[in-house]
Every structure is written in C-alpha cells, then in structure tokens.
Amino acid sequence: MTTSSIRTLFITKEVPYPPVGGVNLRTWQNINIMMKFGPVGVFSASNWSPKSTFLPGVTLWKHANVAIQRSNWEKLENRLWWLHPRRHPDADWAYAKTAAEELNETLTQFQPDLVIIEEVWLYSYLSVVKRHKCHIIFDNINVEASLWQQRYSSTQGFKSQLKAKIQLEHLKSIESDFAKQASQVWVCSENDSNLITQYYGQVSPTHVVPNGINVAHYDSIHSGECKPEAGLEDTQRNLLFLGQLSYSPNTVAVELLINQIYPQLRELYPDSRLLLVGRNPTQFMQAAAKREPSIIVTGSVADVRPYLAAASVMVVPLLQGGGTRLKILEAFAAGCPVVSTAKGAEGIKARDGEHLLIRNEVEELVAGVSQIWSNPSLGEKLASSAYELVQAKYSWEAVGRKIELAVQKLLSE
Incomplete structure (x- = not known):
C-alpha cells in the first residue's frame, strides 16, 4: 500500500467542522492532510446533533448523539465509573453502546486502512476498532494525566481531593493502555513526547505531529x-x-x-x-x-x-x-x-x-x-x-510532511 491510496476513518468527540476551538482545528487539519492520501470518513460522537450534515471533502460521515442513545442502565453504569479501573466520567461523556454498534457498522461499510482516534476520551471505542483489520493511530492532543494534575493539584477538601485522585489513577490507566494498544501515538510537541515516556515508559511508536493551521x-x-x-x-x-x-x-x-x-x-x-x-x-x-x-x-x-x-x-x-x-x-x-x-x-x-x-x-x-x-x-x-x-x-504543508513520514513508517512496518 502507498500513501496515495489510503482509506482513513477519523473518530472524533465533536463535529470537526466548522473548526471552532483548538481540538477541532487540529482534527480538521489532520482530516485535510489525510484527504491527500485517499478517501476520508468521519465518525463523530457527542451529546448533541449537528445542524449541518456536510463535512467538506469527506467521503462518509456518521454522527451519534449519545445523549439520546444511552439507556437507563448505561446512565447508572456511568455513575458507577469508579468501580472499574478503566472508566472515567469524561470518557463516558462521548460513549453509548448503540453508538459503538453504529461505529462497527461504519467500519464494516468504509473498510479503512487507517483509523485515527482523536483524544483519549474516545478510549471506549478502541475495542470496537480492534475487531477490524486496520492500523490504529491514537492522536493524543494533550497528555491528559499531566493536564489533570495541573488542574486539580490545588483542589480543596478531602472528598474533592479523593475524587480527583481516583479520577487521575483511572485516567492514567486509560491513557497508558491506549498508548500501548495503538499502532502509533501522535503528540503535539517534543515536550508531550517526553511526558508520555515519563508517565508510561515504552509505548507504541510516538511521532510529533505539530498543531498547524491553514x-x-x-x-x-x-x-x-x-x-x-x-x-x-x-x-x-x-x-x-x-x-x-x-x-x-x-x-x-x-x-x-x-x-x-x-x-x-x-x-x-x-x-x-x-x-x-x-x-x-x-x-x-x-x-x-x-x-x-x-x-x-x-x-x-x-x-x-x-x-x-x-x-x-x-x-x-x-x-x-x-x-x-x-x-x-x-x-x-x-x-x-x-x-x-x-x-x-x-x-x-x-x-x-x-x-x-x-x-x-x-x-x-x-x-x-x-x-x-x-x-x-x-x-x-x-x-x-x-x-x-x-x-x-506550522503550516498544513509543513505538518503534512511530518504526517506523511509517520504514515509511511507505519505502512512499512
């Protein structure tokens, strides 16, 4: 397979277009770069339904509104996240079993060579993707365990501190397992690459794919x-x-x-x-x-x-x-x-x-x-x-060259 005939499916936590905010700007960057190498599909999952049904240049788009898909039993399970070491409330936000079934159908229909999962919060969908014969890239836009520690290091009160600590341990477990199961991990900077090693040791091959803009x-x-x-x-x-x-x-x-x-x-x-x-x-x-x-x-x-x-x-x-x-x-x-x-x-x-x-x-x-x-x-x-x-x-052209090298290395392996 060459980089001129790759079918890529993105799994995103938000609708990536129009690109509003840092995560969507990065996702839209990656989508546009991968379009140069072949057809691109998108599976998005969030708590709302988009007004538009059009993503420019995208061959296939499926959106799941998980807020209306969750069963009462799932809502109860989400409240009991702390009982499972690889559950986290922020990861549950974009997940529903019905959405996972729809993703499985989308994978069967689109048959991607490459699946790029944007953010650790979509970890729950990893097991669905693993059923299919495709390379998996974990685009770790932030090293979330590090960010979590920064945000909650000054939390006051025993109950709040305990909750933050439990959530951090669950997040580390999720992020570590995701980084080890993926075919490649993409990060935004050398600093994040070093953080991945610092937190999780040896994981899947890590490539710096900078945030860029058009x-x-x-x-x-x-x-x-x-x-x-x-x-x-x-x-x-x-x-x-x-x-x-x-x-x-x-x-x-x-x-x-x-x-x-x-x-x-x-x-x-x-x-x-x-x-x-x-x-x-x-x-x-x-x-x-x-x-x-x-x-x-x-x-x-x-x-x-x-x-x-x-x-x-x-x-x-x-x-x-x-x-x-x-x-x-x-x-x-x-x-x-x-x-x-x-x-x-x-x-x-x-x-x-x-x-x-x-x-x-x-x-x-x-x-x-x-x-x-x-x-x-x-x-x-x-x-x-x-x-x-x-x-x-940091132009799309400059970032595109880095992505092409990363994808070529993945395909050659």
Whole structure:
C-alpha cells in the first residue's frame, strides 16, 4: 500500500467542522492532510446533533448523539465509573453502546486502512476498532494525566481531593493502555513526547505531529480584505484573548486578565479594550463585561479573523495546559504580536524577543503589552518573524510532511 491510496476513518468527540476551538482545528487539519492520501470518513460522537450534515471533502460521515442513545442502565453504569479501573466520567461523556454498534457498522461499510482516534476520551471505542483489520493511530492532543494534575493539584477538601485522585489513577490507566494498544501515538510537541515516556515508559511508536493551521486562511487580514469587527475599527489598543472560555486553563487565564492584568493596562491606557472571544464564557466573564464596557465578551463567533484583524496584541497568560496553543499560531498567521507566559508558548519553537514576548508574572505581562503598544516597530518586527516561523514549521504543508513520514513508517512496518 502507498500513501496515495489510503482509506482513513477519523473518530472524533465533536463535529470537526466548522473548526471552532483548538481540538477541532487540529482534527480538521489532520482530516485535510489525510484527504491527500485517499478517501476520508468521519465518525463523530457527542451529546448533541449537528445542524449541518456536510463535512467538506469527506467521503462518509456518521454522527451519534449519545445523549439520546444511552439507556437507563448505561446512565447508572456511568455513575458507577469508579468501580472499574478503566472508566472515567469524561470518557463516558462521548460513549453509548448503540453508538459503538453504529461505529462497527461504519467500519464494516468504509473498510479503512487507517483509523485515527482523536483524544483519549474516545478510549471506549478502541475495542470496537480492534475487531477490524486496520492500523490504529491514537492522536493524543494533550497528555491528559499531566493536564489533570495541573488542574486539580490545588483542589480543596478531602472528598474533592479523593475524587480527583481516583479520577487521575483511572485516567492514567486509560491513557497508558491506549498508548500501548495503538499502532502509533501522535503528540503535539517534543515536550508531550517526553511526558508520555515519563508517565508510561515504552509505548507504541510516538511521532510529533505539530498543531498547524491553514496559513492562507489568514491572508485576507494582511491584505486588508478582512476588516475588524464592527465597533472595533480603532485597533490601536485592542487586547485579544482567544479560545474556549469554559475550558479550565483558559478560564484561569481570563480571570487573571480581568482581575489583575487588564486593570493595570487600563490605568496606563484608558482607551484600551479587552476582547474575550470564544464559546461558553463563564458567568464571571459576562458579569465583568456588564460592569466594564471596555471588556467585550463575544461568545461563539462564526469567524475569528475579524477579531484578529481588530487586535493589536494577543495575550496568552496561561498557567496550565497541554499540547500547543493554536491561538498563538493563529495570531502568528494573522500578523498579530503575542505576549505569552512560558506555559502558553510551550511546545512552539518560538523564541522570546524574536517571535513573541515571553513574560511570566502579572507585572511582566503588563509591561510586555505596554512595550508593544508604546513601540509599534517592535510589534511589527515580532509579527514578521512569527509569520515566517508559522509558514516554515506550522503550516498544513509543513505538518503534512511530518504526517506523511509517520504514515509511511507505519505502512512499512
């Protein structure tokens, strides 16, 4: 078999198109790259039904709404997850026995050579895929055990601590078994590859497949064809944070922005605005926007480019996280300068002072934004170098070459 005749089935936890949020951007990247090698099918499972029945370029798409498929017995089983060492509430979220039967039928119908399972949370479907003669790739978008420890290390109260500890042990068991049963494991960065070894020792062959973006998608910002969102045309002092706002690492970062970083910037620059763009904003964020008109909370948007066009700086004050941050790559492609913590820029081969400013403390982040706002030539220099980096290392073309090498190695074995 050659890479020009591969049939690939993706199993995803969400509908990957339109790509909203980091996971979907990565999934849509991988789908588009694998289309170059042959027909692509998608089996998606989530707690809702999509409005559209069309995924551009995809040969076959089957969606399972597990919320309406679960039996009462399954709902009871899910509540008793802690009795089984390889059950976890977040992995149960996208699973139903009826959906597993539908996946089995889809595999029989599509007959893929390769199945790519996106995220550890789809582990429950692994046993179904193993019944069929196909290679299995586990695309481990985050090393979830590491991320879980970051998120719950400061949990208060005995009961909450015990629950978090049990969930972590179950998650480690799931992630380890998944990584050992797959034909290959894909991770976003060398850092994640090292974490896999640190947590689980020798597993299936691991390949770094970076998060990437379709750089050409952002060309309309450079050309001026894509205009700033209405009301944000004065772009000089617009500070942007982009991402799914209910996602715990993003929530922590945004609260830091609202409580500490932005108030200091407002004192220095009274005409500044904070743009929080992404789905599922918390009540805290919405309340802050009501109190302070210069804080704009959008909720889900159809297209982030008008907000990237409006931004003079993207700020990424992340203290937790895994994988690599696509929001930074989007800013690089859009020509928007970035100020980030080291955790925010983790896994991206970007250098402080050349491609972005890396600042870790609140005062440092404030000073970094202020540095760019007071010295526009610095922002231009950073944006120009960052654009060259994203084209060379994180474009779909660059990532496609890495995927092709990984797939060729798998087929040769």
